[in-house]
Amino acid sequence: MSDFLLKVNVAKMHMVCVEGKVSPTELCRRCLNRIRKTRHLNAYITVTEELALKQAEEAEVRLLRGVGVLDGIPFAVKDNFCTENIRTTCASRMLRDYIPPYNATVVQRLLDQGAVLMGKTNMDEFAMGSGSTDGVFGPARNPWSYAAPYREQAGGAEEDSDWVIAGGSSGGSGASVTSLTSFLALGSDTGGSTRNPGALCGAVALKPTYGLLSRHGLIPLVNSMDVPGILTRSTSDAAIVLDVLQGRDLKDSTTVQSPTSHTGLTEDFDVRNLCVGIPEEYHAPGLSPETLAQWSRLADLLEGAGARVRRVSLPHTRHSIVCYHVLCCAEVASNMARFDGLEFGHRSTVDSSTEAMYAASRHEGFNDVVRGRILCGNFFLLKQNYERYFLKAQQVRRLIAEDFRRVFSAGVDVLLTPTTLSDATRYSHFIEEDNRTRSSQEDIFTQPANIAGLPAVSVPTALSSRGLPIGLQLIGPAFQDQKLLNVAHWIEQRMGFPSISNYELPNKREIDMEQTTTV
Amino acid sequence: MTQRRPETGRALVATGNMAACAVLGTAPPLHVNKLSCLFYRKVCDVHRHGVARRFRSTRVPDQELVGVVGLEVHAQIRSSTKLFSAAEVGFSAPPNSLVSFFDASLPGTLPVLNRRCVEAAVTTALALGCTVNRKSLFDRKHYFYADLPAGYQITQQRRAVAVDGRLVYSLLGGRKRSQVQTKTVRIKQIQLEQDSGKSLHDDQRCQTLIDLNRAGVGLMELVMEPDMSCGEEAAAAVRELQLILQALGTCQGNMSEGQLRVDANVSVHRPGEALGVRTEVKNINSARFLSRAIDYEIQRQIEALERGEAVQNETRMYDSKSGHTIPMRDKEGLQDYRFMPEPNLPPLVVYEDRRSVPEGAGPGAVVLEALRESLPELPSARRGRLVRSYGLLPEHSFTLVNEDGLMEYFEAVVKETRKEPRKVIGWVTNELLGHLKQHNLSVSDCPVPPSALAELLELQEAGHISTSVAKQVLQLMWMDPGKGAQEIVREQDLGLVCDSGDLQSVCQRVLDSNPDQVRALREGNKKVFNRLMGLVQKETKGRADPVLVRRILEDKTS
Incomplete structure (x- = not known):
């Protein structure tokens, strides 16, 4: 099996496993190997290698019984979700050696589906940040920093000096998904912490409606806004994970029964019945011309396909x-x-x-x-x-929240906005400003959805001239997560955003790693 | 358990035996729920001027200063699990053995409201005539303390579960302490909140041990308006509340076990003037201490004002040894609790009836109608019924209702005997209760079941034994449980002597040996007759039929 196979989606990987072409154990080893090769990304705080292999073995036995599509699929979890007997640090000295005695509900639901936990991912301390630069284990790096498009325009500069941030605070989860060390990752999203790294790392990042996913076991930042986030490489994967995670949890009194039981995506979603709102307030100062261009391009594309695209206002x-x-x-x-x-x-x-x-x-x-x-x-x-x-x-x-309600009740189905002001910033540049300044810049487009409790998804659309991903965001009415993913899916099919594996450079570090690990 | 803050030393989570011993060793000797009588031990006129009257000796100002008392009662909800977690509730379990992840405030845990606790609070509110808020809210109250692991307590600050109720209680007044006086104290609100854990300060080792078994147990905080004027009133109000809670089954109400904790807000003023500066008196673990603490505090404040000093707004602790209240050091700085809405709990909604429960609210909905229908007979109603149905005196009804199980005992006896209830009552409230007190037993532990007492009273009523013998037999039944009254009377030959011939000779013997008395009687001193009766009974060890003896003596002396 080559790493090339790692870039397929969950459903395909599941088929490959069921057909016996690759065993879950082999898949797990491959991902573990890749984690070692990409250690420089600092995406993981803890790699649960032994446990992962044990779970993969169990999945292998189960596969024939057909538990579900996630059986044997590797996943990663942000280090602010409690994991039983696995340390959970919140990237803080405070919890450096903290080992929770229980699993967060969302983690448990993935494990129940047979998914294989690869490890706990890096983040800003207690999820307070937007770069994954402020954790006690050091910053997470954006995998695209080491891919050909960025390296070529960097013109031979030293890799260690010009790498770009992964975004945050769930940067480790974003990096783990796009660097193909996991198929899906849990992030948390309080002001944009899942969508921001999703956009900067080029992943699909869903922030579900508040109350749709259980927060039990998520070490809180802001209880009234926190939502477990889903990071995947495709909208169909996101839909699978949402389906497994959503719904009432007796341990979280703020959860509700999910409105739909099955979130399978519609392949021939018709945008002609869709009304897309473009909020004018999102033309914010600091918005990069390239992001703006992508935003316009997508709006035009939707309009061209028959969607009604309307300028709307969210004055507050x-x-x-x-x-x-x-x-x-x-x-x-x-x-x-x-x-x-x-x-x-x-x-x-x-x-x-x-x-x-x-x-x-x-x-x-x-x-x-x-x-x-x-x-x-x-x-x-x-x-x-x-x-x-x-x-x-x-x-x-x-x-x-009332602004949003008004717009949606006036017939708008989804809002289309940028996810971030621009593509990922160089780490050396990012840390010139303090955390608070950076957070207010980075969260500008994402936190209104948290304030209002609405579902939002960031979809990667293209690589910038710097060779870095640009993401756009869709925001929908509460509990329209499914519809949002359908629109995202339609966009994804037309954007053709590339996998990082298309541009993998045989970098020196990797070669070194390969040699040491294959000996 | 001391309530003061640790001065030095670090807090630990207790696991050792030391904490266990300390927990078990703290039960004060007074069990308030065993006090059966009304609060008439002490002379406290229940009028507002009453307290001042006792201090009249010091100085008589234009108008006397009187006490004003309000109470804050924390009642531990009787429930098998805690307010927001599934951990068990228990009083004397080993330290930290009843602690869920949530109770220890482990990161990521969330509160899940216990419906049973809500129902208990709502039931209590209904019994106290409160308005139950259809929607109430939870808040966080922040302060750092070792036995408050989350750093905040979940309580109801903005909107409590119920408001505007009243507690009607009674005191016995009048010269013979038999006149029932009824009073009312308004209930401002009832709120649900979490209990804290317990801190045990080991000064020698400079350590504080923490036991979280109590952390998160559901409390109802009842806030009473300052409608009382002295310790006796407060104690009577608390006693009545205790009975109501016990009747409802919403709180066990044992003050010594901390199931009912009372803080008193005390101030003094001249009637008609604004209320004075108040102090809060804490650490009161019995109704008797409550009464004493309040009266001490009122007197202290009056004396301070009369000396020209001001009363400080402070928290004071009652020291039961000295009977004094002393300032608590830890409350010196003004606390800002930084209240904030609890974001993890949706509003608590209570529905009027089944029909108003929306679909999807589930079977867990709290419905007023259902709770109202299942309210048991409350103590005041019980007392009224006892007076009406059995023709009892009000003070007897108080005794019956105040002692757990005594009313049921009385009613069972009445059912099995032809003796009039008014004659049975003395046997229950004097003889039986006397024995119980003497042996420090509760009614449920009574070795003489109601049927046995009824059998005894039947014998007496039928004239088979005299009253004094009946008392003697009860004593014997107590010592030899299981033995029936009839059996004892037979074995000990205690039956009434009704044989006319036997009594004739006994009477003759008595008359013969007391010629002076006989003469006095014949000369018209009727009092002597009873003496002679007594001498006959003495001869027969109380077994002679008094009616027969009277007739024989009358015959012989006329």
Whole structure:
């Protein structure tokens, strides 16, 4: 089996396995091997090699009984989903050695389908960031940094100096999917953390409707906005995973029964009945000409195929990022209160008093970004500030959601927007600005969907002139996730976005790896 | 268990025996639910001026200062599992053995509301005449404390499950303490919230041990308006609440086990003027201490004001040894709890009737109609029924209802005997209860079942034994459970002596040996007759038929 086979979709891979051409164990070994070859991407915090091989063996026995299409398929999980007996760090010193005693519901549902866990992926500490650059295990790198299109335009510069970010905060998951070390990955999406790396790494990234997927076992950032995200290499894969994960979970009281039981995609989806809204507020300052061009191209394509394309307005969207900041910090301050070093997590050796132990543990355990947000959040929640910040932000939140409702009830089926301002930034450039600035730039197009709880999907459309992926976003009405994926599927079929395996360079690092691992 | 904050030392999660011992060793000696009588031990006039009257000796100002008391009651919900988790609820389990992942606040865990706890709160609200909010909300209240693992408590700050109720309670007043006075205290609201864990401070080893068994247990917080004026009223109100909760089965109500915890807000003012600065008195674990703590605090505040000092708005702790309240150090700084809506719980919706439950709400919906229909007979209704049906005195109805199981016992006895209920009551509330108290037993542990007492009373009623012998027999039945009254009377030969010939000779002997008395009687001193009766009974060890003896003596002395 060659790595070339790794780029096929889940359904195809399943057939290959069922036909006996490749065994799940062989598939698993291949992916593990590739994880080793791409270690420089720093996509994984923990690789669960032994467990993966054991699960693959079990899948092999099961395959003949036909459990399901995900049986034996390798997947990766962002390191903020709890995994039983597998350390779950949130890329933080606070949880560096934390081993949860239970599986998150979404992880469990994948395991129940026979999917094989390859490992836990890199991220920004506690998912606070948009580059996967602010975790205690170092930044994740974008696989496209090492593919031919980018390397050629970089003109022979040193690989280690000009690599681009994977996006974040689920950068490790984005990198794992596009570098073909997993077929699907779980991310989390609070302000765009799944869609952002999806767009920058060239993956399909679905942020489902709030309440459709269980958050049980997802270590929270902002409970009222967090949603488990799905990263895949195709819309049909995303539909398969959504089908498995969605629906009521008794352990998460905010989940609802899924409106549709089967999310299989419609191959001949007709866009002539579709009304596509183009929100004018998304023509934001800083939008790159190339992304804008892709946006226009797709709008034209849809219109040409018979869809009605309309300019719409979401007037309160411009307040979204500030509103998000207040609500996010407030919930962060609250959610982080449990990390006191007592029951679990990092505990400082300072023990002069319980209070001193708390303070030292939290100071040592959290990075500046986390501590900064906790400080802001506690400020916003103070009795004298509550009305001015938190309540006000909640009111604005309702206005933003109302904007969306109004547009959708006026006949718009989906909104088409860019996912990010531009393609991926060089790491050296990215870190010139602080986390807060970068987050407000990077999340600008994505967090309104979180504020409103709506489903959104980022679809890769083309490579930029720098040889890096550009993604566009579709936002739909609540619980129209299926329809959204159908539109995304239609787009995907016409965009012909390439797999990274088409451009693989025999880079030196890989050759070294290959030699050491084959000895 | 001390409630103060750790001054030094680090907190640990307790696993060892030390914590277990400490948990078990903390039960105070007073079991309030075993107190059966009304609160009439102490002279406390129930009028608002009452408290001040007792301090009149100090100085009489234009108008006297009187106490104003409001209560905050935390009642642990009787439920097999916790408010938001499936962990079991238990009082004396080994430390940290009843802790779910959620209770330990492990990252990623979410609260799932326990319907049983909601029903308990709603049932309690209905019994107290509250308005049940169709929709109520949960909030997070933040503070760092070692036995609060999440760093916040889930409570209901913005909108509680129920509001605007009333608790009607009674006190016995009047010269003979037999006059029932009925009072009302308004219930401001009832809210659902989580209990915290327990901290055990080991000062010698500079450690704090944490037991999370209690963490997350469901509480109903009942906030009462400041409608009371002294400790006795507060204690009576709490006692009535305790009975109601026990009747409803929504809380076991044992104060010494912490199932019912009462904080008192106390202030003093002159009637008609604005309320004074209040203090909050905590750490009260019995109704008797509640009464004492409040009266001490009222007196302390009055004395402070009369000395020209101001009352500080502070939290004070009741020290049962000294009977004093003392300031709690840890509450010095003003806490900002940074309340925030709990994002992981949808609003709590309660439906009026089955029809209004929308499809998809599932069988887990909480329906008022159903809960209202299943409300049991409440203590006040029980007392009313006892007075009406059996012709009992009100104070007797209180005794019967206050002692768990005593009413049922009484009714069972009444059913099996021809004796009038009004004559049975004394046997139950004096003789039987006296024995129970003496042996520190509850009604359910009583060795003499109702049928046995009924049998005894039947013998007495039928004239087979005298009253004094009956008491004697009860004593014997107590010591020898299982033996019937008839059996004992036969074995011990305690039956009434009705043989006229035997009694004739006994009477003659008594008259012969007391010639002075006989003379006095003949001279018109009728009182002497009873003495002679008594002497005959003494001779026969109380077994002589008093009617017969009277007739014989009358014959012989006329």
